Amino acid sequence: MAPSLLILTDFFQAADRALDYATNLAEPLGARVVLLHVRRDSLLDPDMFTGELSNLNQEAIRLALSRVAGNLAVPVVAEVGHGRVAFAVADAVSRHQPTLVVLGRPDYAGTPEELVQTTSLDILRTAPYPMLVVPHSVASTAPPRRVLLAVDGERFTLGRHAGAIRHLLTALSTELTVLHVAPAAGPDDQGAQALDSVLQTGVAIDLLQQVQARSVRAEHPAEAIVHAAQPGTYDLVVLIARPRSFLGQLFHRSVTAQVLLHSRVPVLVLPAQAE
Template sequence: MSALLVLTDFTPDADHALAYAAALAAPLGASLVLLHIRRESLLDPDAFTGKIRHMSEGEVAAALAERAATVRVPIVVETAVESVADGVEEAVSRHRAVLVILGKPNTDATPDELVASTSLTLLRATQVPLLVVPGQATAAVPPARLTLAADGQPFRLAPSIIASTQKLLQRVHPALTVTHVAEPEDSDDCRMALASVLHSGLGTDLPHIDTHGVRHLQPAGGILQAATETSADLLVVVARRRSFLGQIFNRSVSAQVVLHSTVPVLLLPATE
């Protein structure tokens, strides 16, 4: 049975992500691993200002047990004392997790580069897909409408990522739309974008894939516009290596989409 790794700091946003993960795990036949990393908080905005909530071992154990009791799929709970990246990487490797899930708090008052770096750091450390669930997200789960952003350039995904994503499509049966964002003066034709998605191995088993072109000055803004126009329940973005290996996180299209999306975002780390 595949495992989904869910991160928690016991905030309402993390609890919302756990509920989302449980609803997603059921049709996939997946189990959950609920991980709390002690001594630093991944999800609490106060972590960026140096204010970290400290809990005793007993308090942590009770909080994990309380949350595990709310889900109806197989679940194990764990704590770690490493850095966020090291703790998540170790847990992903040991449980062979196919997806990391975390909640995103309201970050309007937090500098973009600090918030954006969290998701990209985890992609760099684990090389597995990352699902970011905004605390205010009300999208259907499992998703009924999935929108995948593609720039028309070839990309490659690890075979394990293709397999887990295809399993999601086969088990959940969402309507899939490929979107392409073009400059206002350029054509928003989606044929090359669709071809790049199919060439990667994604969506090849689906009988039909819709396309939706958008013209926008900013790629991230165009992707978010497409999510709204297609009524997406889940937004999928291919994160190229330059996005999550670069040092200037806030210039990454992937990071900007994560930062401002009001629907869950699935980041797929490309190998090239």
């Protein structure tokens, strides 16, 4: 079965930008697009109170999906889900087994962080899966070439997703840089271990260019990653999210959540498998 990219759309600007970005990824990957619109009709949905939800009826949704699909230059399947987005995504993932789930990040500039209830975080908590989040302000929808992979130096495995991620990096002819973010105080010999932790996963085996390595010390890792992943220097930042990142009430304070909220370049979150 050909690979696929599962793309969420609500027909707003951020979703349209993510769709453009993902469509440009699909061609070099030889992938089809699964376009998913979720009718978020649950009264418990936090976005019901923000006015950020599409209020289209079923016929309007069908016409909108048909229009969007008709404009794509890659094979596309359009679907409509219902209820909570995370559950609808989990269902679609189980059926299509996509390489990535792709969605846009709206403009949260006027919303206090503690009030931000993002779809991406809800999906990661409910059904961790490789996810690409495209900021609404991203300047280019061209496939990424310069990729920054941020790690903490601990060993990890990507399990069944390792092969798909290796294919993604290879098909895009990426230049991969591993960024080791170390505590402000600690041993100085962890940079090599961080690079080795990435190489051991096998994701860089087929890359034509040698993997580069950088190390920074930071009291706040998320700030260091966002600062390093500047547009013009890198096109994509990759995070390894461990199972513990998805647990508890403090998830919105995690490194993953902070980078997702503040990165100026697209963010690819890869859930690590428990060892």
